[in-house]
Amino acid sequence: MTTQVFLDTVGEERPAVSPLKTGAPLEDIAVAGQWRLIWGRFIQHRVAVGAGIVIAVFYFIALFVEFLAPALPEASRPQYTYAPPQSIGLFVADESGGTRFQPHVKGYAIEVDPVALRRTFVVDDTKIVPIGFFVEGPTYKLWGVFAMNRHLIGPLNPTDPMYLLGTDKLGRDLMTRLIYGTRVSMSIGLVGVAISLCLGVVLGSLSGFYGGWVDMTIQRIIEVISSMPTIPLWLGLAAAIPLTWSPLQVYFVITLIVSLFGWTGLAREVRGRFYALRGEDFVTAARLDGSGERRLIFRHILPSLTSHILAVLTLAIPTMIVAETALSFLGVGLKPPVVSWGVLLQDAQNIRTVATAPWLLVWPAAAVVVVVLAYNFLGDGLRDAADPYES
Template sequence: MGGTGPVLVLADGPSISPLRQNKTVSTAAVGPWRLIAGKFFRQKVAVTAGIIILILYLIGLFAEFLAPALPDTARPQYTYAPPQSLSFFTAKPDGGWEFNFHVKGYTIAIDKVALRRTFVIDDKKVVPVGFFVKGPAYKLWGLIPMNRHLIGPINPNDPMYLLGADRLGRDVFSRLIYGTRVSMSIGLVGVAVSLILGVVLGSISGFYGGWVDTLIQRVIEVVSAMPTIPLWLGLAAAIPLAWSPVTVYFVITLIVSLLGWTSLAREVRGRFLALRSEDFVTAARLDGSSEARLIFRHILPSLTSHILAVVTLAVPTMIVAETSLSFLGIGLKPPVVSWGVLLQDAQNIRTVATAPWLLIWPALAVVIAVLSFNFFGDGLRDAADPYDN
């Protein structure tokens, strides 16, 4: 009668509609990761945040190619030069417009009150700009020698400061791009260290209990009781000045990671205490599973949603920690370029008064990265939550 189609009659069971049967089979065939991906991609804010994070990491990966200049190239004649805007058309002498990708040049003026040199954008000076232009030579990823840049002045000697220049005449836009690589990667490395320590120690503590649990919890309490800033100050002061920037980078990453694992370890321990007596764990134990298999194959995967959320939300914490250390002068230092190092250059009052772009752009990059990771982490947590339909 009614529009449900023919009915399949089984000999030893109730009748099942083919439509319902197909729906059941197709739903059962979908794996948990596909379900998580489907729920995640329905969240537009989280997807947008993920795209922004991907763009930031691509910028860091291809920093040498994307930056118009090298980060340490100083041109004192353009100290504190203001930002230039890109233009696509110029006016013809006889009227109308013609396509001409360019930026406006500078005219030097003297501030008679402050008795210093200032730069004024001159509409009559045109600096032609192009894509895939030849510029300063570099090695992509330290391996491939190249001299092509995505964007830059046609004449390498012409000034092009899209985000302004600093106190040494260095291009802030190029330094910001190079800083993206360091600041974004230090978050990943720091979170990786914290994740390993937190998951392993928390799992062992919650699974075994007893004196092992007591020992690990006392260590966590000691680490958590340490004041953050004095500890960072002491550890950073112990770094020898003769160490290379790469060595300092990894040491600062380790310092930032030291205090980031305790909360995750406690949360993982709590979940293990609740799950170690569940029926599926008992069944796996009776089936002959080893303790390592019980921990990492049966119990730990049930914490996927929580671990994903913690990891994505911990990355911005690491970025802010590195930025804070470098801003205070106890973290990364020149010639390493990071967002914190760029903010350190904008500490004096003169910079804030005469060149606010030195403070605005690195701070804006930190805000965008932190907010993107927060929204992305919230989306992953909701998508991986098995109780959220």
């Protein structure tokens, strides 16, 4: 195994440094690559690292929703309409008067409001519903391919009620629907940002590299799009979607609408960086070496903006998630049977829900808040780490 060796200013040999560690000497930092410098600075930002872990957990949930959900999102039991959340207990009393380990939830009892004459559910401490891990339950298809019936958690008896986050107006498990909504809401941000990335980087690069009439045309287009009121425009375009379209078609159209107006900021930032870099010595050297315009743009100038673009995109993803949630909440975005956080919030916007089942609003809203905050903290950390030489 060979060791790479560098010569310092006094002619002495020293081995290359790997990996870069916190508090490394200046001579070690001097030989580190760009991405190594960024990573070394990013891991010092503990809040950003924690936010990255939170986001990774949400995407893990989105990847395995069928296995993690205790039931199916469309399964309803009207006899448990607006049932309150249950809490998990670990020990139960045995016949000898002691306790034994048995994960469980408490069952439900029915009460009638003497004033409103309305049936309500309350948790009954005398009813024990045993639960377990990797239990058999409703059959599903993992990723639409593999037929399975194992769930991470669920009641040992499939007919027993287990609603850790409560139920909605049709007796559907909110925890299951919240987990399934994670896949749609988290993926729509990635797809929307991918479209915005292509438009913003390509148009911004052309605008900043060529200048002249190309720059003027692209900038006028950006100004026209930026001057439009975003929410009313989104509402108008989303309301124009035909009602006969399938949920999959509506999903892609909503993604397109959300991303159609999200590329302008990135395009302007890329244009400004190209203006600043196109006259640098390394660009001139590459041009004199015979590099064509396309190679100059995509092999020399654009890679120097990769870290900055990554930070900008990380901050743009929560905007896409909030936009989809807002459209669905207002009733012009995704609609049932598609399950997203916005759809769950839209289902909960009535007086009875606020009065009798506030958990239908709390949990989807909490998921949106946590993800948006995590993305913003992660974006801040990446933005700070993108310039490793900043003090």
